[in-house]
Amino acid sequence: MTAYQKPSLAVSEIEVVLRNHFGPGAAELTPLTGGNLSSVFSFVHEGNGYVVKFSDLEGAYQTESFVSNLLSRQGIAFPKCLVLGKTGSLAYIITERIGGRNLADYTVEQQAAHLPELISILTKLAAVDVGSTNGFGWIGPDGNGTYASWKDFVIACSAEDQTGTFWENWHDLFRTSYLERSVYEEIYNRLMSCISYNEPHRGFIHGDFQQWNILSDGECITGIIDGNCIYGDPLVDLAILDLHMPWSGVIKAYQDFQTKCGITIPNFKARLIGAYYFKGLDGLRFYAKMGWKDAYQGTRQFLLNLES
Known part of the structure; x- marks a missing residue:
């Protein structure tokens, strides 16, 4: 492929x-x-x-x-x-067009200086009112999720038959790229073993909350763009940002902010691990398809070392 x-x-x-x-x-x-x-x-x-x-x-x-x-x-x-x-x-x-440049264009120090704003935006995204919609997974043009449950969505994401989508014939990657079937299946099994922690939580998920989709004028965040938007556990967005800014202390900053706001997050660690597995699994497949070997290897190592 x-x-x-x-x-x-x-x-x-x-x-x-x-x-x-x-x-x-x-x-x-x-x-x-x-x-x-x-x-x-x-x-x-x-x-x-x-x-x-x-x-x-x-x-x-x-x-x-x-x-x-x-x-x-x-x-x-x-x-x-x-x-x-x-x-x-x-x-x-x-x-x-929202003003500003991709946060990725700024230095690591400048990105880190935006962390309080990023945590505030994550908190607002998690609180988006989705009560007039239903379903989990990909948000359809009518605003509803495509699947009846988070588990159904996760299983569908890894199904071999993805005809007519970006992932059509994706199993070819096991032969034509560095995507390893044994690693993919190991992470998938871990994901399924902890899915019960994420499944009860339904909120808005941007789905690609990282520096390329965040705009800044150098002083403050001016907006967010794009996204692979889904309904599910909002901690997925936190996991995405941490995977892209592992040097920034995202997780502690998020927890401190929730505590300050009086927000209680049940089963935080278990849900975050499930979010890492969910997004990381898709990342392995995506990086292999795009030919981004360094990103693949980094994500592979992170996921295999993750404590369930």
Whole structure:
């Protein structure tokens, strides 16, 4: 299996899409880095900044539109969705652009200085009101989860048959990449053994809460973007941030903040371990498909050394 390639578009194709919605005058069309599954560009029209993203994955952006409305209504800075459309075989979305640069562009020291804000945002995400929706796992275009339980979702994520998705024929990775079946199955079995701790908790999960999807102006966090949004245990987002900023003391800062706010988190350690296994397992598969060997090896070592 070859590494996944984002869709490629000629500038003229993008300009046609923008002209259809904005008329003439779109300028400063610039490719943006960071998106793994979308081709992303920024542009300016009448002095305002926007972003357009293109994907060849089915139904790529309907959920993002729902999430945009959900989060913005609850005071979380997330790009406002303006347009959904299709051009040929590609879906696209046009959103307002949030100012700032990817947190990943800053030094480790500058990233660490943002930790209090990051913990506050994680706490707000965990408190998002999802009471009008139901289900677990991937958030569909109607705002509901795709599965009846967290366990059903986890089992489905590792199913061999993923026809029509990003993970179609993913078992080929056991032959064509450095994804080791024995390691994958070991982590999966550990995940299933502690799933009962995560299963009762249903909240909003950004699903990719790390430096490439967090924007800063150098002084403060200006917003969050993208996401692989699901319903489940919100501690998954905490695990993701810790996996990407292991040097920053994320876990202690989170616990201290919850204590300060009078928030009690039942079975914290067991749930966090389950979150590590869930996200780390998907990370192993993703890094192998993308050809990111260092990330694969680092995640592999972390998961195998994790105490259940």
